Amino acid sequence: MRQPFPRLLLLAASTAATFVAGAQEAVRLPDLGSSANALISPREAEDYGAQMLRQMHALDLTLDDALLDQYINDLGFRLVAASDRPKDHFQFFIVRDTQINAFAAPGGYIGVNAGLINITQSESELAGVIAHEIGHITQNHLYRAFEASKKDAPLLALVLLGAIAAGSAGGDAAAGVLMGGQGLLLQRQINFTRKDEIEADRVGIQTLANSGFDPEAMADFFGRMQDTLRVGEGEDALPALLQTHPVTLDRISDARARARVLEDRLKDRPKLPTLDKASWEKSTAPVLFVKDPTTLVSTGNAAPKDSAGDTYALMRERVRVLSGDAGKLASYYATNLKHKDFDTGANRYGYAVALIRTNHGSQAIEQLQPLLTSRPDSVVLRLAMADAYMDAGRSGDAMAIYKALHANSPRNVAVALGYAKALAVQGSRESAQQAASLLRPMLDNSDDPEIFRTYAQATERAGDSIRSAEAYANSAYLSGRPFDAMEQLRRLLKRDDLDFYQRSRIQAQIADLTPLLLELRKRRVATDDNPDGRSQQ
Numbered sequence: 001m002r003q004p005f006p007r008l009l010l011l012a013a014s015t016a017a018t019f020v021a022g023a024q025e026a027v028r029l030p031d032l033g034s035s036a037n038a039l040i041s042p043r044e045a046e047d048y049g050a051q052m053l054r055q056m057h058a059l060d061l062t063l064d065d066a067l068l069d070q071y072i073n074d075l076g077f078r079l080v081a082a083s084d085r086p087k088d089h090f091q092f093f094i095v096r097d098t099q100i101n102a103f104a105a106p107g108g109y110i111g112v113n114a115g116l117i118n119i120t121q122s123e124s125e126l127a128g129v130i131a132h133e134i135g136h137i138t139q140n141h142l143y144r145a146f147e148a149s150k151k152d153a154p155l156l157a158l159v160l161l162g163a164i165a166a167g168s169a170g171g172d173a174a175a176g177v178l179m180g181g182q183g184l185l186l187q188r189q190i191n192f193t194r195k196d197e198i199e200a201d202r203v204g205i206q207t208l209a210n211s212g213f214d215p216e217a218m219a220d221f222f223g224r225m226q227d228t229l230r231v232g233e234g235e236d237a238l239p240a241l242l243q244t245h246p247v248t249l250d251r252i253s254d255a256r257a258r259a260r261v262l263e264d265r266l267k268d269r270p271k272l273p274t275l276d277k278a279s280w281e282k283s284t285a286p287v288l289f290v291k292d293p294t295t296l297v298s299t300g301n302a303a304p305k306d307s308a309g310d311t312y313a314l315m316r317e318r319v320r321v322l323s324g325d326a327g328k329l330a331s332y333y334a335t336n337l338k339h340k341d342f343d344t345g346a347n348r349y350g351y352a353v354a355l356i357r358t359n360h361g362s363q364a365i366e367q368l369q370p371l372l373t374s375r376p377d378s379v380v381l382r383l384a385m386a387d388a389y390m391d392a393g394r395s396g397d398a399m400a401i402y403k404a405l406h407a408n409s410p411r412n413v414a415v416a417l418g419y420a421k422a423l424a425v426q427g428s429r430e431s432a433q434q435a436a437s438l439l440r441p442m443l444d445n446s447d448d449p450e451i452f453r454t455y456a457q458a459t460e461r462a463g464d465s466i467r468s469a470e471a472y473a474n475s476a477y478l479s480g481r482p483f484d485a486m487e488q489l490r491r492l493l494k495r496d497d498l499d500f501y502q503r504s505r506i507q508a509q510i511a512d513l514t515p516l517l518l519e520l521r522k523r524r525v526a527t528d529d530n531p532d533g534r535s536q537q
Contacts (some may be wrong), residue, residue: 040106044091044130045142049107050447053093057449058480058527063114063323064450065093066414067383070314075123078452082210084203091447092130096323099358104133106142114323115189120221122305123312126209126219133201144433184397219256230358236259242304266379308345308371317350326357345371352384361391383418392420406438413442417454424458443471449478466502470509477513481529482520487512510528 056062057120076092090108095101098115105111110133112126120126136142201218209215292328303309323328333351336342354362365388372381382401389398402419409415420435435458443452456471469492477485489510493503 020110021321024166026367037477042089044106046107048103049091050110052105053091053109053447054478055527056093056480058094059479060153061320064110064448065318065322066417066448066450068094068315068318069448070412070414071311072112075127076130077136079127079207079211082132083131083138083207088138089133089319096317098323101131102133104136104142108137110134110137112276114319117316117319118323122217123223124214126312127211127213127222128204128208131204131213132200132218133204135203135205136196138202139196139199141196141200149302159396169436184254209277216256227498234512255495279337287318292511306344306346308375308381309379311380313344313346314349317346318353321350321353321357326354330354330358330360349381349384352388356384356387356391359391361388361393364388365392377416379409379412383414386418389426393436395422395425411441413446413448413451416442417451420458424454424461424503429459429462432458436464436467443474447478449475452478466495466498473509476529480527482513482517482527484529486517489513 035367057064068344070093072094075092080088080090081084088108090110092110092112092115095111095113098118099113100119102110102112102116110130112133116129117126120129189419204214205218208218216446236367268314308314330351333347337347337351348371352364352367353373355361357366358449365385368381368385368388372378372385375381382405386398386401389395389401399422402405402415402422405412405415406419416438420438423431423435425439426432436455439451439455439458439498446452452471452475456468456475459465459471460468467519469488473488473492476488479528489506491508492498493510498506519525522532
């Protein structure tokens with residue numbers, strides 16, 4: 001288990017890469033030197049970001065869905081692989097927020113709001129936003145912002161002293177000094193932010209091009225965001241993205257110019273993969289489970305936009321439904337699907353997901369059947385059909401789909417989790433044991449509380465109460481309730497039926513968690529299970 005991060009600093013870290021809201025809190029950071037890289041170690045940064053994500057889980061601020069988590073991380077790591085720092089730690093997640101925004105946090109944690117995904121028009125646009133946030137991290141903008149805010153703290157103190165001195169003379173002088181000083185601070189923060197935004201644009205566009213996406217997509221997206229500015233509209237009318245990532249015409253022009261330079265440089269690059277099976281077999285050692293290496297790369301035959309084969313479009317509609325009101329969205333899809341230009345595979349998939357969420361599985365099956373006829377190998381569509389079958393009471397048909405999917409992709413988290421939940425519903429001990437065996441390999445590399453919670457339920461029904469209790473404790477910890485997790489582990493340790501290995505395992509988890517709780521108490525950091533930061537003993 002990792003060291004938590006104080007709530008105040010977490011909130012400052014998660015607002016955006018600008019860190020305007022965290023200027024006063026940043027003075028609590030240890031002074032480890034003037035270098036941005038020395039301000040915080042990579043391990044500390046990763047710990048801070050992980051604790052931020054756990055607290056967001058606790059507050060239900062994240063869109064926790066295995067299929068979406070897999071998609072956003074696959075997209076993110078495709079970009080990371082083409083960045084300047086492909087070996088750094090990154091984790092991508094979707095925020096349950098309809099505001100149009102994205103942000104980078106310490107440790108390589110990048111959050112993308114559901115509202116932003118909903119208004120993108122292509123995967124390249126979404127990739128452009130993520131590449132921009134990756135640029136903030138690879139260029140150390142977050143660490144520089146921490147350092148800059150420390151330098152501004154003395155300036156703020158001088159401003160406040162000036163206001164107090166002016167106040168002794170009476171009148172409105174104090175307010176004038178304070179407003180002037182705040183304006184100076186704000187201007188410094190905006191100038192710093194614009195410089196970083198331009199640098200993140202340039203690095204991000206390079207990453208975008210290297211990853212095979214349209215390098216002009218970033219400029220196209222920010223251009224559409226800039227078009228939302230209207231004469232007479234107040235700041236509240238702006239998308240959050242424009243408030244945390246200021247967009248100007250110069251910035252958009254610079255991004256377009258950079259993209260076109262890259263397009264000229266890359267125009268001679270082969271548009272289709274050059275991987276040849278014969279040369280692969282001569283020069284590369286055999287890879288387990290890979291019979292034909294050419295199947296690992298794109299053939300250049302992209303699915304039509306918004307069709308049943310457009311994974312990005314399917315995921316966009318899934319985000320729309322899971323982050324919104326499924327009942328209202330079901331009516332929205334039903335009404336608009338009558339129009340020919342709206343009747344796309346992606347929108348029918350979104351309608352099906354909304355129907356499943358509102359317990360209309362039979363109607364969802366009707367929507368999914370023609371889509372599966374056109375794309376019978378689509379994992380996304382087959383998972384949706386299995387969910388629809390389960391909701392419609394056709395568990396046998398659902399199990400057949402899950403079994404086939406798991407046979408082809410035994411390490412696919414979305415498949416394993418869906419299959420395990422379906423097995424757990426069966427009620428038999430054998431089904432519960434099978435569900436637990438599906439999820440056990442996923443536990444070591446997962447920070448998803450839902451996986452541990454589902455595993456706990458399965459092992460409990462299978463009769464393994466000790467493994468179940470451990471998993472419930474881990475789920476509590478990953479959900480931002482570390483004191484609750486400790487209490488569960490202590491109760492478990494009091495059982496007299498533990499063998500040597502079970503007792504040693506639980507003691508090791510308690511030993512890992514103890515220093516973290518001591519630090520939380522010392523700093524009086526509030527958590528979901530310890531609101532005042534000090535009541536737990």
